[in-house]
Amino acid sequence: MERLSTFKPDLLAGFLVFLIALPLCLGISLASGYPPTGGLITAIVGGMVVSLLGSARLTIKGPAAGLIVVAIGAVTELGGGAVGYKRALAVGVMAGVIQIALALLRAGVLGDLMPSAVVHGMLAAIGVIIISKQAHVALGVTPEGKEPLHLLAEIPHSIANLNPEVLTIGLISLLILFGMPLLKMQWLKKVPAPMVVLAVTIPIGMLFDLDHEHIYNFANHMYHVGPKYLIRLPASLMSAIAFPDFSEAFSATSIKYVIMFSLVGTIESLLSVTAVDALDPKRRTSDLNRDLLATGVGNTIAASIGGLPMISEIVRSKANIDAGADSRWANFFHGMFLLAALVLIPGLLQEIPMAALAGMLIFTGFRLASPKEFVHVYKIGPEQLFLFVTTLLVTLATDLLVGVGIGLVLKVLIHLKNGAPLKTLFSAPVKDEIRGDEMILQVYDSAVFTNYLGLKRRLENIPDGIRRVVVDFSNAWVVDHTVIEKLHRLGGNWSDRELVLDGFDQHEPMSSHEMAARRKRRALASV
Numbered sequence: 001m002e003r004l005s006t007f008k009p010d011l012l013a014g015f016l017v018f019l020i021a022l023p024l025c026l027g028i029s030l031a032s033g034y035p036p037t038g039g040l041i042t043a044i045v046g047g048m049v050v051s052l053l054g055s056a057r058l059t060i061k062g063p064a065a066g067l068i069v070v071a072i073g074a075v076t077e078l079g080g081g082a083v084g085y086k087r088a089l090a091v092g093v094m095a096g097v098i099q100i101a102l103a104l105l106r107a108g109v110l111g112d113l114m115p116s117a118v119v120h121g122m123l124a125a126i127g128v129i130i131i132s133k134q135a136h137v138a139l140g141v142t143p144e145g146k147e148p149l150h151l152l153a154e155i156p157h158s159i160a161n162l163n164p165e166v167l168t169i170g171l172i173s174l175l176i177l178f179g180m181p182l183l184k185m186q187w188l189k190k191v192p193a194p195m196v197v198l199a200v201t202i203p204i205g206m207l208f209d210l211d212h213e214h215i216y217n218f219a220n221h222m223y224h225v226g227p228k229y230l231i232r233l234p235a236s237l238m239s240a241i242a243f244p245d246f247s248e249a250f251s252a253t254s255i256k257y258v259i260m261f262s263l264v265g266t267i268e269s270l271l272s273v274t275a276v277d278a279l280d281p282k283r284r285t286s287d288l289n290r291d292l293l294a295t296g297v298g299n300t301i302a303a304s305i306g307g308l309p310m311i312s313e314i315v316r317s318k319a320n321i322d323a324g325a326d327s328r329w330a331n332f333f334h335g336m337f338l339l340a341a342l343v344l345i346p347g348l349l350q351e352i353p354m355a356a357l358a359g360m361l362i363f364t365g366f367r368l369a370s371p372k373e374f375v376h377v378y379k380i381g382p383e384q385l386f387l388f389v390t391t392l393l394v395t396l397a398t399d400l401l402v403g404v405g406i407g408l409v410l411k412v413l414i415h416l417k418n419g420a421p422l423k424t425l426f427s428a429p430v431k432d433e434i435r436g437d438e439m440i441l442q443v444y445d446s447a448v449f450t451n452y453l454g455l456k457r458r459l460e461n462i463p464d465g466i467r468r469v470v471v472d473f474s475n476a477w478v479v480d481h482t483v484i485e486k487l488h489r490l491g492g493n494w495s496d497r498e499l500v501l502d503g504f505d506q507h508e509p510m511s512s513h514e515m516a517a518r519r520k521r522r523a524l525a526s527v
Contacts, residue, residue, distance in 0.1 A: 014333025027357030033075035047335015092303025095261035099296030108288030111270030121391025127368025140166025173359025242306035381510030474503030
């Protein structure tokens with residue numbers, strides 16, 4: 001582990017991330033059907049324990065919006081309420097153990113097997129689901145529906161029956177979150193928007209006297225408000241701890257959610273670590289298998305004492321880097337500050353309005369499902385938009401596992417249609433030739449997400465003295481967007497050599513985007 005020579009910058013970064021993480025942990029936990037302390041427990045374990053186990057240097061571990069859908073699904077389908085929560089904890093423990101096993105099997109490469117359009121479609125679906133649930137909380141209305149499509153359809157009804165005081169808090173939260181990035185003042189960019197939301201909405205909640213049950217009149221209508229619109233915490237830290245119920249551990253429902261926790265959590269976490277490595281000013285790379293092992297241990301511990309599933313969270317990790325963090329100690333300090341807040345200021349935390357947290361989650365959901373995502377995917381190619389939208393819609397109509405599965409199958413079928421040979425779909429031949437300080441890798445038949453790992457392994461074992469690596473795709477029928485994107489990212493992380501993608505003269509790009517998928521013109525004539 002890094003020495004404490006970076007104590008001051010890591011301490012300051014950890015404090016800044018703590019300010020961002022505190023309200024998000026509470027909001028994500030409540031949205032997941034867990035007690036509010038569940039998210040704090042996870043972030044404390046992710047910071048103070050996982051950082052000591054050798055996790056990626058600059059990543060912040062904790063609960064994430066991307067797992068809300070899985071968590072609330074597990075709680076609901078395993079009995080709901082306290083019973084469903086404790087059974088979901090058992091699912092979390094089992095998923096953590098599976099992550100440990102995956103790490104020992106060196107499955108850190110799983111993140112490279114997921115096509116970008118499917119991953120972004122999954123995240124966009126999660127964003128829509130978060131908005132469909134939290135919109136009702138921000139309006140102060142309890143919906144009747146449970147499924148995403150039903151909740152979306154019920155929003156007009158909730159608008160017609162909204163609670164004005166609750167809505168005021170929700171709208172002010174959204175105005176702050178959407179408005180602050182538009183302001184040009186440099187000093188303001190260093191202030192965490194979630195903390196501004198709390199600084200403004202807690203006094204408003206006190207002004208509305210949400211601490212006490214009462215009825216108020218607005219526009220000739222009577223409305224009820226009270227403590228149910230505020231965060232409620234247990235009396236002590238020890239009473240916040242809950243233990244798993246393994247009575248349904250091997251039921252079909254539990255096994256389904258163990259797979260979903262493991263799959264979504266592992267992929268999201270690995271993708272986040274890779275993205276954070278690309279942002280590291282020192283260009284350090286993380287050991288994905290070691291990080292997955294640390295995350296698996298952290299998940300097992302957190303779920304054993306009442307916590308949500310954890311991942312490497314990209315937004316908090318980027319804030320960590322922007323704040324000047326240099327080592328894992330920043331993650332440790334962020335967990336330490338969260339523990340101190342839970343122990344020392346539980347009374348203040350209980351003044352946080354639920355509508356303020358709902359506003360933060362709606363903002364997060366909008367960023368995941370932003371219209372810009374649709375435009376960006378379309379620019380890469382119409383087939384990418386088709387995969388993105390299909391994954392999104394199937395996920396909304398069914399669940400994450402089915403949505404991702406359908407997306408993967410469609411991706412493979414598109415490659416076969418575009419001319420990728422079935423026999424080399426999972427293992428394409430790669431031949432190398434060295435000319436002085438240059439190495440040429442000839443890729444044959446296809447370069448797609450299902451066989452990318454073979455090419456990546458070759459690129460990770462370049463002999464010493466090579467200064468330029470050329471990947472020649474002239475003999476490949478199909479080169480997909482995921483491979484091109486990952487190779488660009490890999491080359492961007494190299495500091496001592498150059499990576500060049502070549503051999504596209506005979507290929508037809510799917511769009512004008514530089515990272516668009518390509519297929520040979522002969523393949524076009526044969527389909």
